[in-house]
Amino acid sequence: MVGHAFMGRVHSQAWRSVGAFFDLPLAPRMAVLAGRSRERASAAAARLGWADVETDWRKLVERDDVQIVDICTPGDSHAEIAIAALEAGKHVICEKPLANTVAEAEAMVRAAASAPGRNMVAFNYRRVPAIALARRYVEEGRLGEIRHVRAQYLQDWIVDPHFPLVWRLRKDKAGSGALGDIGAHIIDTAEYVTGQRVVGVSALTETFVKERPLAEESAGLAATGSSATGTVTVDDAALFIGRLSGGALASFEATRFATGRKNALRIELNGSLGSLAFDFEAMNELWVSEGDSGFTRILVTEPGHPYAGAWWPPGHGLGYEHTFTHEIKDFLEAIAEDRDPAPSFADGLRVQRVLAAVERSAADASRYTAVEDAS
Ligand code: SOE
Secondary structure (H helix, E strand, O other): EEEEOOOHHHHHHHHHHHHOOOOOOOOOOOOOEEEEOHHHHHHHHHHOOOOOOEOOHHHHHHHOOOEEEEOOOOHHHHHHHHHHHHHOOEEEOOOOOOOHHHHHEEEHHHHOOEEEOOOEEOOOHHHHHHHHHHHHHOOOOOOOOOEEEEEEEOOOOOOOOOOEOOHOHHHHHHOOOOOHHHHHHHHHHHHHHHHEEEEEEEEEOOOOOEEEOOOOOOOOOEEEEOOOOOOOOOOEEEEEEEEEEOOEEEEEEOOOOOOOOOOOEEEEEEOOOOOEEEEEOOOEEEEEEEEEEEOEEEEOOOOOOOOOEEEOOOOOOHHHHHHHHHHHHHHHHHHOOOOOOOOOHHHHHHHHHHHHHHHHHHHHHOOOOOOOOOO
């Protein structure tokens, strides 16, 4: 694994626990963790369960005792690490968004096409049991023809203007702001649940707080800043509407300024026969409306529900971390069966193209129609 901050910790937890809950075709061994500071990486490795440490990811990628590389770094290093790992014959799982630009994502897909290893992009919310169940409903035709998709990802961790300029607020590190960090998740979730693709968008983005206190380079979501300030170079919020390939109209909202919303990834679908609704802040529930009864709650903890049977008795819900455990299980199964897992780098590239289209649309003032006499 490369990186040991928030994503490194949650992926480590998945690698550590997956074999205890699922019958796996391959038994993972947590061989080596790479981080720039030996002291910090060693402390993280000891805590998270990695046997060894490297301070240069290139050394990790060259090691014979490594067959899988898990990339948990900011977006600016995804392409370089993933391509080197694929060229070294490794299987690669990479955090989202796949890259910072479409060109980087294309290069990753090209490298994957000529490499023996398998590739996956870590859109973990596909592995929420309720989201996987929602897809099952759509696939079984229980909602009929999908007309509307309403997707939101709402967080509030940078509402405070004194919250520092962490890497997620810098275009050079993260590629974009709320758009790529959390908007990418709802694009993938909408495509996954509906089985349709986003084919066109019209967008607005905004950066509400333009200057923030500078932070240490490695600062994460709970950072403190200094008295010097720097410019925020990404969006704080992105709103866009779009058409899906099967004819549905979709709206998307990704923001880190939804005061009071902590991790509200929500999706609602309206079809000709029924609807469904999900909110990650109540992640064990799926709300379904079939016929004209209005919405009823399904508690997605039954043994027949996706992934749920491997865990606890009905009603004993799952959490954020389980979605990563499910992702690693699915990845290992795909490797063992010699097929590409979903979502693959190609799926990550498709999302990257939607992100780029949103940015192009938002930057194009001619697509915004001002209201006459409104100032
Ligand atoms: C921060 O917005 C973040 O950690 C994202 O980077 C993750 O992808 C999301 O799962 C939770 O929020």
